[in-house]
Amino acid sequence: MSIIIEARDIRYRYPGSREAIRGISFHIRPGEKIALVGPNGAGKSTLLQMFNGMIRPDAGTMLFDNEPIRYDTRSLRQLRRRVGYVLQNSDRQIIAPTVYQDVAFGPANLGFDEPAIRRAVALALQYVGLEGFERRPPHQLSGGEKKRVAIAGVLAMDPDVLVFDEPTSGLDPAGSEDLMELLDELHHDGKTVIISTHDVELAYPWADRAILLLDGRILKEDVPDVAFGNTEYVRRAHLSVPTLLELSQELGRRGFVQPDHKPRSVLDMVYILEHIHHEACVHPTPGTISVCNVDEVETSSIAAWVNDHPGLAIGAMGTRAKQCATLEDLTLEFTYGVIDKCILRALSGQDSLILTSSSMAGRVVTRVEAYCWESRTTITVLPWSMMNQAPKEGLTNEEVKEG
Incomplete structure (x- = not known):
């Protein structure tokens, strides 16, 4: 399978500080959902900013679509059209006085003509559920609405890859669920989606692969039930084992036979519990x-x-x-x-x-x-x-x- 983003032994040090990225190598395939997981200071945000050239590694090579990233102005403009980046703090990303102007900023910089800009803005706002918000000042919006404006500004450029730094930061539980549903919708429409988070309960059921980071290095990279299933790695990364996985492990320690795959949802766990207590279960005729x-x-x-x-x-x-x-x-x-x-x-x-x-x-x-x-x-x-x-x-x- 092809590779869309690859890191080869990359390193980066902020001026006057220790190395933030310390010899990292990995790759991401088109259409994957990837979660970079680790505590504050692990290097998640620094790594994400390398995906679209916002930060250039001091050593090693970043590749996009199997080609080394080039850092001249023209090449970076093309890269950022294909790799959209949504900041953790939407207030830092929204710069225009109206929603329309902010979403139109990217397409205008790419040289779209006015009819194409209008179409791109309309489609992006429709996608994120903000039709009718075109004339609204961003400072009057809620945190969740601002996040959607920032996403619309990226979608208006129709990127192949979407990168989100702590996407649910500052959102209440309902807002977080709505946003993750939107990310699933984007993924289903063919986008490669990459997020950073320290929330294992969010990353575990969502991601195709999880990359655990600690002190600028990859601690573990695998499917979520393997990446989060190793208690030693999880503790070293100052994280916790996801609740469903921890419950499954405890049932195993108590001698209960379980399916080969680990539970990724409440539905999976219900199936396991019914399997364990099959004789005691009462199964009504299923609903439609x-x-x-x-x-x-x-x-x-x-x-x-x-x-x-x-x-x-x-x-x-x-x-x-x-x-x-x-x-x-x-x-x-x-x-x-x-x-x-x-x-x-x-x-x-x-x-x-x-x-x-x-x-x-x-x-x-x-x-x-x-x-x-x-x-x-x-x-x-x-x-x-x-x-x-x-x-x-x-x-x-x-x-x-x-x-």
């Missing part, structure tokens, strides 16, 4: 997960259908789906980890509805199929086109996709 692509239906018909199905749990995946729910005054029970939470509802015999967009609709069936195959359970996924019909007995997810 209905899926509505908001890009293909009239929003008013969604509200009418929901009113005819009281007690339904509703989740929304993606910015447009959440906007639709707000427009129709639908109460959302799930806004992050939506598919797994709806599977849990189905396992308890309850029905749910997932609002999603065209680019994310296929994820629902794929995830439900994977769970059903592993757990030997049958859960019906019902698309909007069939939601006004009685579900067919024994309907499979493959039949739903074909329908």
